[in-house]
Amino acid sequence: MVFDGEGIMKVAIIGAGLTGLVAANELKDYVQVKVFEAEEVGGLVSSYFNDSKGYHIEKFYHHCFKNDFELLRLLKELRLSSKLVWKTVKVGTAFDGKIFSLSTPFEILRYPYLNLKEKVKLAMFTIKSRRKNYETFDDESAIDGLKKEVGEALLSKFFMPLLNAKFGENAKDVSYAWLLARVAIRSNRKLKGEEIGYLRHGFWQIIEKLSEDIDIKKEKAKIEKSRGWVVNGEDFDAVVFTAPLNELKINLNLPEVRYQSSICALIALKNPISDVYWINSIGTTFGAVIEHTNFMPFEDYGENLLYLASYTTPNSEFFMKDDKEILKIFLSDLKNFGVRDEDIAWSKVFKAKYSGPIYERGYSKKITPYRVAKGFYIAGMTSKPNYPERSMNGSIKAGKEVAEKLKKDLELD
Ligand SMILES: Cc1cc2nc3c(=O)[nH]c(=O)nc-3n(C[C@H](O)[C@H](O)[C@H](O)COP(=O)(O)OP(=O)(O)OC[C@H]3O[C@@H](n4cnc5c(N)ncnc54)[C@H](O)[C@@H]3O)c2cc1C
Structure with missing residues (x-):
């Protein structure tokens, strides 16, 4: 443990997504850690639990790749490696519902x-x-x-x-x-198609294990500067901010990062629409149709699960629409794929306001360093390991690296 004049040093971590939870685990044996989470533990990789069937499924489709080394290492540390499965999936494109496998x-x-x-x-x-x-x-x-x-x-x-x-x-x-x-x-795929990975029964298992010994406060964090840092009225020696930068209400002279938003409809179907896992859909309100049960076994869920995915911006008209309206628009386009209302067992809409940075021109200059002020650290989707594509792997790496940097700084202070 690291002590200051008054006792064990205290670190506040803002956000209980992968970055925040990994950082908390890396720091918990050195300092007193408290994590603040405004919405849901797990952040973008949080899951929906289907009560009646008894399974978890990510609110937003997730899979991993063979070179996600930080994720693979973490699974090993958490003793979850045996649940990781690799599968060659079919990918394709659809024009107005006509599907072409391009695997x-x-x-x-x-x-x-x-x-x-x-x-x-x-x-x-x-x-x-x-x-x-x-x-x-x-x-x-x-x-x-x-x-x-x-x-x-x-x-x-x-x-x-x-x-x-x-x-x-x-x-x-x-x-x-x-x-x-x-x-x-x-494009790094084999002749018979692309091989991707999934944690059988869901990535929520990582979140559950990472949360085990961590003090998580389900509160939106309000940060103020005093002699050290104050979060929701409590003093801390340091803050690790892992939430989207738009949520940072203090001025640290950071460049402005534009975010995109995601909307995913999760639909349980009586029958699959194809044998393809990932379909880029052209001419529809959703950009991709992702049939999860063409990747993981149907038996794990007892129903066919499909995501309709769309990306937009936080203040777009589409993002502002309520779930019912979004579903109506999506389901009308899904009819092009031969799906009728009676084929749908249930459907749900999940929205993420800040689902990733827009990798616009000049973005690399906006990548945030870990330490931005004395005792103030930023890590997550705008950190180096998440460029040029944000991922679970990138956030795990960012969580580890920011903890490493903070530990070094505490030793030097
Ligand atoms: C549609 C979609 C599909 C994806 N698919 C994949 C995939 O297939 N493979 C892959 O590797 N990655 C995928 N990702 C990316 C991956 O989910 C993210 O990169 C990763 O989970 C981000 O973790 P994070 O902790 O950095 O950020 P987040 O998960 O965003 O965590 C930040 C947390 O901060 C909280 N927060 C915000 N403001 C406050 C506040 N004021 N106080 C307290 N807490 C606050 C938020 O509620 C959130 O829980 C996908 C993402 C999306 C949206």
Whole structure:
């Protein structure tokens, strides 16, 4: 334990998402830790518990990749590795409900919406993007970079629908660096398809284990500066802020980070709509259809589970709509996939106001350092390990690194 003049040092952690919980676990043997959580423990990776069927399912679809080393290490530490499963899933694209599996080179060759020349160009671009130093393209827009590299036709037919699905109205602002890095990560697939991972029965198990010995206050944190830091009226020697930066009400001269919002409808269906896990859906109000039970076994849930996912901005008209209205709009588009009202057992809408930074041009200069003032630390989605794509892995790494930095600073003080 680290002591100051008055006793054991006290650290407040704002946010009980993965970053906050990992930081709390790393710090708890050195200082007195208190975590403040405004909404739900687990943050973006929190789950919905289906009472009647007795299972947990993430409110927002989640899976992991083979190179998520920090996540794999954490699972080992928490003795959860045996629950991790890897599976080759099918991915595809749908135009107005007509689904094309694009999981294998053979299926891509048969895809009717691109000609052979465009397919070859796409393959070459994918290979090239893995070799590019993406950081040098941070100030260029994805649209400009793609126009130069693959041309207008492939941009409008292939990339624009994907960018629109992922970033909604902010697609035009996204940096080429983000796109290159993302293509490099996601194109690393085997001949028979993409292999992804899942913690059987849900990632909530990580959250549960990480929360075990942590003092979590279910309160929205209000931070004030005095001799040290005051959180909800209590004095602390240091603060680790892991919530979205918009929630930070004190001025620390940080650059403004724009966030996007996510809306996911979780739907239980009597029958699956396809055998594809991830469908990029073009021409619909949702950008992706994710059939969870084409990834994990149906028996784990006793029903077919599907997400309809859409990205927008916190103050958009769509985000402001109530759940009922959103569902109505989504379900009307889902009819294109042959789903009728009587096929739906139940449905729910989950919204995240700040679901990730918009990786716009110049974003890399906005990445937050861990220590921003004496005794004040920031970690989470705007930290280096979460660039160019925020992930569970990135937040775990950020949680570990900020704790390391804080421990070092306490030893030096
Ligand atoms: C739709 C969607 C799909 C995703 N899919 C994947 C995936 O497949 N694979 C993957 O690796 N990652 C995925 N992610 C990303 C992953 O969930 C996040 O990167 C990670 O969970 C972020 O953790 P965090 O702790 O940094 O932030 P958060 O989870 O946002 O935690 C911050 C916490 O702070 C709390 N908070 C906010 N303000 C206050 C306040 N004033 N006082 C107290 N508490 C406050 C919030 O309630 C929240 O719980 C996905 C995210 C979304 C939205």
